[in-house]
Amino acid sequence: MKIYLRAIPPEGLVIEKSIPAEEAGWGDKNFEILSPIHLNVKAVKAGDELCVSVNAKALCGYACARCLVEVKIERSDTFDIYCDINSKTEFVDISEDIRQELMLAISSGIILCKPECKGICPNCGVNLNEQQCQCPQDLKNPVVMRMDDDPEDKPRRLPL
Ligand SMILES: [Zn+2]
Ligand SMILES: [Zn+2]
Structure with a gap:
């Protein structure tokens, strides 16, 4: 222009x-x-x-x-x-x-479909907003699980 x-x-x-x-x-x-x-x-x-x-x-x-x-x-x-x-x-x-x-x-910025989006299960690929999957807790994405109990949603190191 x-x-x-x-x-x-x-x-x-x-x-x-x-x-x-x-x-x-x-x-x-x-x-x-x-x-x-x-x-x-x-x-x-x-x-x-x-x-x-x-x-x-x-x-x-x-x-x-x-x-x-x-x-x-x-x-x-x-x-x-x-x-x-x-x-x-x-x-x-x-x-x-x-x-x-x-x-x-x-x-710039992180775009979410909604603030409380639960993400997808990394083990079975189910969209956790739509349904719960049957995977054992330790196979689910630790980041997603932590987001649920951390309202501030800070990035964290994953447990090994
Ligand atoms: Zn989403
Ligand atoms: Zn799953």
């Missing part, structure tokens, strides 16, 4: 744009973008800096970190980009900055 400085009025320039998810170049990540990415961009000149506020909305699909069920989230991420400009600057291209900021926002 190129922003031409001469097109920016003193009060700032607002650009609305939708880009197809395929065009964003997401590479191989732990999420999918399921809708076009809708961008609302506001660019304001401030001396030798161009301040660009970006809001990006998109529907994203994740796999629950515990049970792997698909989770769809309507995201809205806001971030600012600053570019150095001078009297000779004709335009700035913020496509790569937007891509990097968005990638960071969308891929």
Whole structure:
């Protein structure tokens, strides 16, 4: 996305744009973008800096970190980009900055289908949210069992 400085009025320039998810170049990540990415961009000149506020909305699909069920989230991420400009600057291209900021926002955090997700049994593969399995306790994932009695859900070392 190129922003031409001469097109920016003193009060700032607002650009609305939708880009197809395929065009964003997401590479191989732990999420999918399921809708076009809708961008609302506001660019304001401030001396030798161009301040660009970006809001990006998109529907994203994740796999629950515990049970792997698909989770769809309507995201809205806001971030600012600053570019150095001078009297000779004709335009700035913020496509790569937007891509990097968005990638960071969308891929950060642990996504669960629900806060109390019980995960899957590593022995028989049953989704423990849907049914209890008959596996002996010591064959079940110790992490999952600890999560049940640890509301803070801190990562811990597994007993050997
Ligand atoms: Zn889950
Ligand atoms: Zn089981």
